[in-house]
Amino acid sequence: MSRPLSLLLIDDHALLRQGLAELLNAVEGFVVLGTAASAEEGLQMAETLMPDIVLLDLHMPGMGGMQALKRFKASLSDALIIVLTASDAQADLLMALSVGADGYLLKHTEPEALVQQLLTCSKQRLLLDPKMQLLDSGRASLSHLTGKCVDEVELTERECQTLRLIAEGMSNKLIARALGISDGTVKIHVKHLLSKLNLHSRLELAAWAHRCGFLERGVSSERQAG
Structure with a gap:
């Protein structure tokens, strides 16, 4: 049997952290190494835990989600950094992808669907909530972004x-x-x-x-x- 995927959950809502941790720990293919209430706390924990997957909320007090996403990508080069958010705004999606998110999932996702999505995630495939796939069309324009230094x-x-x-x-x-x-x-x-x-x-x-x-x-x- 293959090694279970290890996760670090980062969200400022305690009930969501606890519920998500319980959900994922009950699945044979996952183990939740820890949870954090802020990006700052999560970055400190990630240095020692070295998770396979980081589930990161975008909008939390303290360090902004986009800045945190960049920091996680720099410090955890082998991990998948997946945004789990309530925001279905195209701007948030495109910005998250432009700074390196490996996935973008919505919090309203059914628990069973979320588990299946995470079980299939990999570096080779961008993980997108089905609702957000149509909004991803604007990403190409950002890849050719011009502007002054x-x-x-x-x-x-x-x-x-x-x-x-x-x-x-x-x-x-x-x-x-x-x-x-x-x-x-x-x-x-x-x-x-x-x-x-x-x-x-x-x-x-x-x-x-x-x-x-x-x-x-x-x-x-x-x-x-x-």
């Missing part, structure tokens, strides 16, 4: 803050609330970002931020708003 642009502090929040999947309304500014001001910042970076959509802005190393830059390197 991170060192070629000068952004104000507020533009940098806006771009970071766009990269975490926030809407204009949520960005406005987080920064204490109006929706209209956020739209102006987005317009300026698109122009300065030679990009054409919010999705491209988010992909650029993740791919070009912008999110790894220190705040000290960003210009202060005038």
